[in-house]
Amino acid sequence: MADKSKPGDYFNRPEKLGAWVGFKQFLWNPETKQFMGRTSSSWAKILIFYIIFYVILSAFFVALFLIFTSTLKDGRPKYELKESLIGANPGLGFRPMPPESNVESTLVWYEKQNTDYWVEELDKFLKGFNPNDGISRIDCKKKKPEHGESCEINLNAFSPCTSERKFGYPEGRPCIFLKLNKIYNWLPEYYNKSSELNQGMPETLKSHIKSREGSKKDLNVVWVSCEGENPADIENLGNSISYYSLGSEQGFLGNYFPFMNSDGYLQPLVAVQFSSVKTGVLINIECKAWSKNIAHDRSDRRGSVHFELMVDEPK
Structure with a gap:
């Protein structure tokens, strides 16, 4: 064993360097x-x-x-219709929407003397349907678009639900715009024969379809109906409900389908005007789209949309 007392058996402690000298030595x-x-x-x-x-x-x-x-296809989803996550059962959307501060709300509530927000929201929404993009669109009331063609949207078709009339809000006759959710390559199966009508349809819609059977009017339509959800809502909503759309009085014209993601595509709209709303009362409204391949489920809002409407008199 080495003698610990001998010098050289231990290493000397390194000389303590200053911060700057140590840093320079670290660099080189x-x-x-x-x-x-x-x-x-x-x-x-x-x-x-x-x-x-x-x-x-x-x-x-x-x-x-x-x-x-x-594995992707140009301009179209990889999975379509029932194979896709959104499925093959379109729902409905409505405009105008409540303020973003209350994003979960579906309540359209206003006083007749204070309608600016709702009118501005509809103006902004409809501005997108009159684009200045240089794309040539066709009148789909007269012909079905071919591959690559898109339909025009004539906003005059929704009169009296127009910006000039402030969409009826100051008069207590508000207009709600409905749109069918886009599903690539989805084609509706039409109720165009009175013998095939869905028994769940409102009687007013059945009568509307039957009155056009045998006429030259186009029955290839995704029909739309709006009504109060409960007996009290039906009473407070009144019977005066008017529908304005592109080529059909109460629905989405079949020539606008299917959605194929063509350049400049504009989805069809239906304007619904409620002309006899009882003021000062909250009214629950449900609107449904009617096609043989549209199923309805109120809990999941399949094939339908729910919103509340409340019109107050000026204080």
Whole structure:
């Protein structure tokens, strides 16, 4: 065993360096030829390793991306209709929507003397249906669009639900615009024969369809109906409900289907005007779209939309 008392058996404690001197020695140590704690060969090895690692990693992600994009179809979803996440049962949407501060609300509530918000919301919404994009659109009331063609939307078809009339809000006759959710390549199966009508249809809609049977009017329509959800709502809503749309009095004209993601596509609309609303009362309203391949489920809002309407007199 070595004699601990002999000099040289122990290492001397390194000289304590100042902060600046220690930092300079960390950057470059002339005794060990190290730069930032590593020799030149060590830095070369680690640099080569990371270059190879990131090249392989990048190539891996590029290969995965190319494989993924090779499975996509240009301009159309990979999975359609029942194979897709949204399925083949469209729902309805409505406009105007309540303020974003109350995003979960479906209540259209206003005083007759204070309608600015609702009128502005509808103006902004309908502005998108009169675009200045240079795309030529056709009148789909007269013919069905061919591949790549899009239908025009004539906002005059919704009169009296127009901006000039402030969509009837100051008069207590508010207009609500309905739109059918877009589902790629979905084609409706029409109720165009009185013998095939759905028994759940309101009687007013059945009479409307029957009155047009045998005439030259187009019955290839996704019909729309709106009514109060409960007996009290039906009474407070009144019987004066008018429908204004593009080529049909109460629904979405069949020539606007299917949605094929063509350039400049504008989805069809239906304006519903409630002309005999009882003021000062909250009214629950449900609107439904009617086609043989549209199922209705109130809890999931399949094939329908719910909103509340409340019109107050000026204080």
